[in-house]
Amino acid sequence: MKRPLVLVLCGGRSAERLVSLVSARCVAASLPAERFRARLVHLGLDGSWASVPTARLLREEPRALLCDPSAVRRLRAGAPRLDPWRLLTSLGDDDCVFPVLHGPMGEDGTLQGMLELSGAAYVGCGVYGSAAAMDKEATKRVAEQAGLPQVPWAVARDAKEAAAAAKRFGYPVFIKPARMGSSVGVVKVKGPAAVAAAMREALRYDDKALVEKGYPVREVETAVLGDPWASEGDRFALKASICAEIAPNAEFYDYTAKYIDPDGARLIIPAPLPARTAARVRELALTAFRALDLYGLARVDFFVHKHTGKVFFNEPNTLPGFTPISMSPRLWRESGIPTPRLVETLVELGLRRARARRRLSADPRAR
Numbered sequence: 001m002k003r004p005l006v007l008v009l010c011g012g013r014s015a016e017r018l019v020s021l022v023s024a025r026c027v028a029a030s031l032p033a034e035r036f037r038a039r040l041v042h043l044g045l046d047g048s049w050a051s052v053p054t055a056r057l058l059r060e061e062p063r064a065l066l067c068d069p070s071a072v073r074r075l076r077a078g079a080p081r082l083d084p085w086r087l088l089t090s091l092g093d094d095d096c097v098f099p100v101l102h103g104p105m106g107e108d109g110t111l112q113g114m115l116e117l118s119g120a121a122y123v124g125c126g127v128y129g130s131a132a133a134m135d136k137e138a139t140k141r142v143a144e145q146a147g148l149p150q151v152p153w154a155v156a157r158d159a160k161e162a163a164a165a166a167k168r169f170g171y172p173v174f175i176k177p178a179r180m181g182s183s184v185g186v187v188k189v190k191g192p193a194a195v196a197a198a199m200r201e202a203l204r205y206d207d208k209a210l211v212e213k214g215y216p217v218r219e220v221e222t223a224v225l226g227d228p229w230a231s232e233g234d235r236f237a238l239k240a241s242i243c244a245e246i247a248p249n250a251e252f253y254d255y256t257a258k259y260i261d262p263d264g265a266r267l268i269i270p271a272p273l274p275a276r277t278a279a280r281v282r283e284l285a286l287t288a289f290r291a292l293d294l295y296g297l298a299r300v301d302f303f304v305h306k307h308t309g310k311v312f313f314n315e316p317n318t319l320p321g322f323t324p325i326s327m328s329p330r331l332w333r334e335s336g337i338p339t340p341r342l343v344e345t346l347v348e349l350g351l352r353r354a355r356a357r358r359r360l361s362a363d364p365r366a367r
C-alpha cells in the first residue's frame, strides 16, 4: 500500500515567512519516512503555491534560509506552480496537510478556513481557535470568561483612549497591536509623554491596540499537545509539557531579543519555579487551550510576577516555531517525546479530527 501523503506547507506572507522555512525543514526531516511521504509546498509572497523538492529544503542550512535572500529563489527555481484548490481536493482520506506557517495568513484561521472548505485533514488548531488566539482582545475576553488570571488590560483605538487606560492602571504600561506577534509594534511606556508615539507605532500594524499594565515579570512557557475532547487515559488526551523560562537580556522580550541578538535571551529548561507554580502554569495552559477551542498543539505563555509570584496568562501561539532550537520541540523532547514522535502524533491528531468530522451528519432528517 502506498504510504499516506503529508503536505508540508511553508513560506507564506507574514513577517515570519523565513522562520517558517526553518520550521518546515525540521518537520519534513522529522516525519517518519516509513509511515508517511512528505511533499513540500511553498506559498510565495505573491500568494502562489509551488511544489518544491523536499531534498532541496533539507540541503539548505537554517542560517541561510533566514539570512540569505537568494535561498527562496534557489528553493523555487523551476518549481512547478500548483493550483491550491486542485491539490487540496485531490488528497485522500489518509493524507494530511501540515501548515507550518507562522503569523497572519497562516496561523490566524484564514488558511485553516481554506483547508476546512477543501475537506482536507490538517494539523493544528481550527478556524475559530486560530483566529481567537491571533487577536489579543478576543483571547483576553475568552480567557476572562474562563477565569484565567490576567494583567489589567484595555482596548484603545487612539492615543486619548490609551492615555485614559494607562492613567487607570498606572505606569509603566505596554502598548501593542492587537493582531501581531514576535513583539512587532510592542512598546513599553513609562509615562504619559510617551503614549502618543507608542500608539502610532502599534497602529502601524493594526487599527486596534491593547494597553496592559506592565509588571516586573518572569516569562514562563509551556507546550500543550492533544485532543481536548479525548478522555483521560486515551493516548491523545491533552497534556502540558514541562515549563521553560525565558530571561531576556533587554528590558523586555522584544523583536531584537527574539530574532536578532544571539544573546538576546536565556532559555532555561525546566523553568526554575516552585513546583506549585509550575503545576499551576501547566493547569492554566490546559484551561486556556480548552477555553479557546484549540486543537493539536499550542505553546502557551505566562508571566510570573517577580515579587508576588502571582501567575498571569499572557497568550497562546497556535503554530509555534518548530526549528530545532525552538521552544515547543525542545520542551517535548525534555518531557520525553522526541521530535519525530511529536510530528507523527500531530499528523495523527489531524487525521483523527477529520475522521470525526466526516461522521457528523449534514442532513437534519436522516436517521
Ligand SMILES: Nc1ncnc2c1ncn2[C@@H]1O[C@H](COP(=O)(O)OP(=O)(O)O)[C@@H](O)[C@H]1O
Residues within 6 Å of the ligand: 151, 174, 176, 180, 181, 182, 183, 184, 186, 212, 213, 214, 215, 216, 217, 219, 252, 253, 254, 303, 314, 315
Ligand atoms: N503586561 C506586560 N507586563 C510585562 N511585560 C510585558 C507585558 N506585555 C508584554 N510584555 C513584554 O513584551 C513581550 C511581547 O508581548 P506579547 O504580548 O507576548 O506580544 P507578542 O504577541 O508580540 O509576543 C512579552 O514577551 C514581554 O516581554
Ligand SMILES: [Mg+2]
Residues within 6 Å of the ligand: 182, 183, 301, 315
Ligand atoms: Mg508573546
